[in-house]
Amino acid sequence: MFSADLKKGSMELLILSVLEGGKRHGYEIGKHLEHSSGGQLEFRVSTLYSILYRMEERGWIKGRWVEKKGERRRCYYTLTAKGREVVARQRQEWKAFSTMVNQVIGVSHA
Amino acid sequence: MFSADLKKGSMELLILSVLEGGKRHGYEIGKHLEHSSGGQLEFRVSTLYSILYRMEERGWIKGRWVEKKGERRRCYYTLTAKGREVVARQRQEWKAFSTMVNQVIGVSHA
DNA sequence: CTAGTATACTTCGCCTCGCGAAGTATCGAG
DNA sequence: CTCGATACTTCGCGAGGCGAAGTATACTAG
Numbered sequence: 001m002f003s004a005d006l007k008k009g010s011m012e013l014l015i016l017s018v019l020e021g022g023k024r025h026g027y028e029i030g031k032h033l034e035h036s037s038g039g040q041l042e043f044r045v046s047t048l049y050s051i052l053y054r055m056e057e058r059g060w061i062k063g064r065w066v067e068k069k070g071e072r073r074r075c076y077y078t079l080t081a082k083g084r085e086v087v088a089r090q091r092q093e094w095k096a097f098s099t100m101v102n103q104v105i106g107v108s109h110a
Numbered sequence: 111m112f113s114a115d116l117k118k119g120s121m122e123l124l125i126l127s128v129l130e131g132g133k134r135h136g137y138e139i140g141k142h143l144e145h146s147s148g149g150q151l152e153f154r155v156s157t158l159y160s161i162l163y164r165m166e167e168r169g170w171i172k173g174r175w176v177e178k179k180g181e182r183r184r185c186y187y188t189l190t191a192k193g194r195e196v197v198a199r200q201r202q203e204w205k206a207f208s209t210m211v212n213q214v215i216g217v218s219h220a
Numbered sequence: 221c222t223a224g225t226a227t228a229c230t231t232c233g234c235c236t237c238g239c240g241a242a243g244t245a246t247c248g249a250g
Numbered sequence: 251c252t253c254g255a256t257a258c259t260t261c262g263c264g265a266g267g268c269g270a271a272g273t274a275t276a277c278t279a280g
Contacts (some may be wrong), residue, residue: 007120
């Protein structure tokens, strides 16, 4: 739907935002975002999981495997303290950035 | 100022927007954007020119070298017909994208 | 005259990110 | 028992922004 490059800076923020709502596993995060964007955001599994691994490595989120019988194994992720800081900072940055861009492209007569 | 990845999808649009205001040379575009963003956007020369070359190759813009004595040589770029289409489409896409992201990260309770 | 700064453009190679493709595995419905 | 949905993994590509280094000219201060 949206070009790959456009998404390049905001995927992390989108995922982190979802995790602010409580613990979620990967697949759930993807579906959640597709839904809450009104179907506009199509999430590629490879993208989704690679971001999750990356963020866990950086200590922004923490995954915990849950295996119940009668269910598939799932890894539930929660935000860490550091993750909460990051999401706040990234949200701030995004707001400033999008505001700036809208301003600049809106009326571009010097 | 802003993370590199955040910018990855919107640099072209920003530059194209400036060119909607008439012909401009590279350096001028950079300074213009730094100014019109209130100093928030710092443009790297390598980024700027590589985008310009890319866009010219794609036929979105057309460059013309101007050499007057008493002045440095400059390449002035103007939008092509195709470029006008592209800027319209990209602006539309950006608006939809930024609206979507703001919506999703704003209130992220399922 | 010269040193420094702003202007103006060029080229090269790195790093990161999103993506496509292919694969593994389990569960429920028909 | 097959099909589709669920759930996760791994690999390698291509593109975009950036840092660094370089070229060259005009203007200003000393």
